[in-house]
Amino acid sequence: MFLLIRISQQLINGLSIGSIYALIAIGYSLIYSILMFSNFAHSSFLLMGAYTGFYILILLSSSFPLSLLIAMLGSGILAVLIEKIAYKPIRDRGNPTLYFIIASMGISIFFENFIICTIGPRFRSYPRIMQTTFVELGKLNISVMDIYAAVVAIAFLLMLSYLIEKTKVGIAIRAASFDLEVVGLMGVNTNMLISIVFLIAGILAGLAGEFLGVKYTVYPQLGYITNKAYIAAVFGGLGNLKGAVLGSILLGLLEALITGFLSSAMRDIFVFCLLILVLLIKPSGLMGIQKQDKV
Amino acid sequence: MILKITDLNVFHGPIHAIKKVNLHVKEGEIVAIIGANGAGKTTLLNTIAGLKKKTDGEILYQGEPLPEKSHEVLKKGIALCPEGRRVFGNLTVYENLIMGGYLMKYKKDFEKEVEAVYHLFPRLHERRNQIASTLSGGEQQMLAIGRALMSKPRLFLLDEPSLGLAPLLVQEIFNKFIEINQMGVSILIVEQNAKHALMLSSRAYVLQTGNVIKEGPSKNLLNDPQIQEAYLGKRLKDRQNQ
Amino acid sequence: MQYLEGIIILICINLMVVVGLSLLTGFTGLFSFGHAAYMAIGAYTSALITTKLGVPFFVGIIAGAIVAGLAGWLIGTATLKLVGDYFAIASLGFGETIRLLLDNGGKVTGGARGFGGIPYQTTLLIAVTVAFLAVVVMRNIILSRYGRSFMAIREDEIAAQACGIDTFSFKKKSLVISAVYAGIGGSLFAHYMNYLQPIMFDMAKSTEVASAVVFGGLGSLTGSILASIILTGVPELLRPLFQWRLVFYGLVLVGTIVLRPQGIMGGKEISFVGLKKVFRFRLKEENSNNAHSGNK
Amino acid sequence: MPILEINNVTKEFGGLTAVSNLNLNVSEGELIGIIGPNGAGKSTVFNLITGIYKPTKGTIKFKGQDIGGMEPFKISKLGIARTFQNLRLFKNLSVLQNVKIANQTFAGYDILSAIFRNQKYKAQEKEIKENALKLLEIVGLSEFINEKAGKLPYGFQRKLEIARALAMKPSILLLDEPAAGMNPDESLELMEFIGKIRKDFDLTIILIEHHMEVVMGICERILVLNFGKTIVEGTPEEIQNSPEVISSYLGEVVQDDTENN
């Protein structure tokens, strides 16, 4: 009984952190699915959301939903801008994906330090909105914020999965990941298409940013958590939204269970070993499709 | 005149691939471009379709300058079936066709068009849920043609459509092109299979290292000894007849 | 003057690691996020044996190189079947794992609190000599059948196989060589800093090395060399800018890729007057140009 | 003894049987054509021989050795070289390097020789380079040796692929639609070229083609596949007159056309 409670509490902890990873990983995966590269600048979108939300709440003392909306918008716009300024020229030249990766790393270094220089390195707390409310289920505690995060993550997953799998735009997005030039030949405004993808990814990051801010705090290194989301996305299979969510939840659960029952110091080592094991068995993640080149 | 190109120059970096080319396609015409490897045929079609930027010169479509972005070119009614198939390898056959008909507004139109493509290439119907990258070379070529047809163009640019197709099928698609043409679609076709192209078209241009070296009614070109020698495989026949 | 000397030594150290990674990323087309780990392995191995066993420095360097190479071989065997980002993420995992192991290393490595008392051995002469030899060796490798095989793998694995190249084994070779380079760089680093901490080899370090490779131009050895000099030197010049330094670093990185995506060398090689014999890459004939590895 | 024996080979993809119970024996020095409608399984046969696909069933033997499912690089080293239907050149490498890479398999110098550039290295590198230049001259690409392979026009890229395959010093050469993208005149050149290399290099050749002039012009034996099965096998004449082949593959018009000549 005692052990059961222990395990259940850790499962709840894992789901809680997993749903935050999921919110980030979906946006990540979305961009991967079109440009086929890991966008490390996602952390910048996240920061943008977290800080925008924070200042809107504090300075304008607006309501939470309004601040959330503006944060999402802010990140969305930033994402589109970054795409236009940094990625489009690379894309137009047809450079390999590595260039995108390094550019995105440069952006995240720039953005993080830009915030340190302008806003300052201090950690900031969101006003206490709902982060401290939690539900008690017997001996178990669940934070209300976690429930929100989980619900939002699932809602977005469903919406985006529908978009990608069932709509024409979704098919175009997938086609674009294969051959952008020919997508243009089909009458699709590819620049617009990519902007839309970045807008959506940015909006998601903004949302995740504000959630993170509320749940934890806001500070320039907050974006580091995207590395975890990246790992989660790889776990699940890059470019696959459902995989991203599955990977995130699994990663969260694994982390909690390993911390609780194996070793907190060695947690990440266990996680990485498991990750590599999974990849050795399924080289493109749990839900990734294994591509076979037609020769 | 549906397409009129004047003094077109195109460069690939330092390579002058199209040199002061003049070319036109009249409404409802089939025009062929023939030429050896590297003559610049693909470059020319890609430039019209907006995949490649021209250096200078003029491309008029129905008397107006043609937009330079490929998606706008398509909206004007020009579709390109690109060289080397270039199907979306990560999509199914059906999804590739959806992409082809991306601009279609009504589902009914779309379905009608898909039916027509399936009718032309029953193999595609059979394989409609197969991922395109696993199709055989010829099947991919069918898909590329079918996909381009989906947009119901007014001017159809075809870059070596017979590449990798079985002889029987080559016949069929050429017949299909005639059929499409009879419905009022103008066609500009690039073909290695010069004889086929000349038999299909009413006029033709011969491209050599970026220059138009000959043009005229296809019939004349078919009988031109120089052309026969260089592009129609006369030597081949001679040898076979030996 | 000593300050400048220090900068040059650091440039040589970074150069070792960057040139090594350049082989893996620029020439073989494999992206590694955890390359600092091989540097850490080299650093700790050589530092441990020179301080605890008192062996001479050059033995330390060799040991560092061997152990790092061994680690590369092991990791390669386990993960080189993975492709693209999946390999990159596995290398990231490896990097973090090594760092965590060192953090938890207790008495042996000093854990997170660091490992001090390493003798100062990396003099300017040693650093420059090692770096110079390393570059010559790398250039010879690249201009041999090995180099061509690596590039073939970068371009098209299936075609490489059809050309009789055992792609898995060559990828492993590339990883091992680049790990050896990083290991030697690490040894030099340990005996230059006299003090090691696992945090010195974090992901930021790996990123720095990877950016230098791209900054220099993928598939260009001289580019990697120049990039190491610039990316180690420029932050020093920017020192007066204080906290804005990293902002500029980020900007420079993005700026180069956006404005000059082929890197500073654009995949080309240059020959230095006087060093002509060594650096003369028979450019047109031998060397590849840009490494647009044809990724979709 | 045949150099290549394919016995009862079947290849399935999910529910689809791409090649079914195929039997083919190739004798040393033969030039065999494989034709058939699109999707008949021709390229799949090549992929099975070269190890890119593992047969679902059946055995493939090369010079008596079972090679079914062996790793591709081992098979190519044994002496089976190929070209690809959708070109697979090393696009960013020079034309010369493309050929050198295929030729260097025979250079055994080790990494130390490379580092120290010793005699062995120099001699073998020289040999590789000479071989490559010779081959490029044979295929007529001498003036492009420093060009990036990806920048060559399509037809030249095909030739480069052939040169690269030849550089493997194969005993069997598999050509997948070598004449695709070539005009009849170029096809003729190609035919002559294939005939020449066959003699010069003592090759056994299997050829997939849709250009009937080429197939009928040079092949001694032709295999017609449909739906993964051999429907007819025979000399060019037999094939050209087979009603089954005409109805499923050649079509009437082309038939007329060839008869006219």
Next chain:
Amino acid sequence: GGGNKEAESIKVGYLVHVTGDSALWGISEKNGAIIAQEEINEAGGVLGKKLDIMFYDGRGNSADSVNAVKKAVQQDKVVAMLGSNLSGPTIAVGPICASAKVPQVASFATNPRVTQDDNGNLKPWSFRLCFTDPYQGKLIADYAYDKLGKKNAAVLYDVTNDYSSGLTDFFVKRFEEKGGKVVSKLSFRTGDVDFRAQLSEIKQKNADILVLPNGYKEIALIAKQAKDLGMRDIVKISGDSGYSISLFEMAGEELDGNYYVIQHFAWDDPDVAPIKDKYEKKFNESPEVNAAMGYDMVYFIADAIKRAGKADGEAIRNAIEESKDVKLKHASITIDPKTHDPKNKAGIILKFEGNKAVFVDKFAPQD
């Protein structure tokens, strides 16, 4: 050296980390030092010359710090090197200072190896003004055991952080020596923001005190998450990095009444309070504790230079070693010549109450 030209100012280097993860502290320390420098120069400088504090950014990273300090001692020829607040970089730059014969005074670098090498030998050129990890570990253990009467401790620390893991080791050692029990010792990594998994385990173990040898961000998050998990009343205690003014904003409520932190001084000490006022006026924000330390560091080195009588590394080193009852704002410092650490520097125990850090005790271990 040589010094053929009479310099018109005395150059003192200061290694601060104003970028990177610990930028917050570095910036405060730098600003505090700037205030002191201005005051001293307005009052006529040192030895009749202007005091020129030159700042070098170490980015929180050892390799960068080494470059920076090389530049300071070799190119800019500073006569003394102040800083930094991080042990890793401070240890790494020690040999450079020593070989250039420039004394080094660390601000908040608490690792024993700042002033002693691995074998316990004194580093002649290295000093510090803060207390060391072993000493601090003792302080926490003793205060928890003796004063608060806690016998079952849990520790939640950062394995990848040298300060945190060092302090943990020394605390555990001392606490167990005293007869206490460490019922749970769990860790996380720098950058982690979720500690529920660890806290859930700690909750099961019924510890009566939670030792948090961490930065304030982690402390705030841990406090909040502990509350979420229903661990409202467990007493928490931290070392000198566990306090920031932001802590009230972030977790005032959750820490109120049950959080103790060991400090070098209290802001409401009348001696220190003016620094805070000046800081707020000049920089428009509230200072972190490092500001007062940065301020005192400058006064400390100015005093040493005065006593040395000349701007010469060796003389200054000797003066520092002989420092006795140097009256600074946050404390009065006597350097122990045997350890180069401050002698008998008592810890100030602050407790969080009513959104304020209240002075509770001045405390030094028995032995």
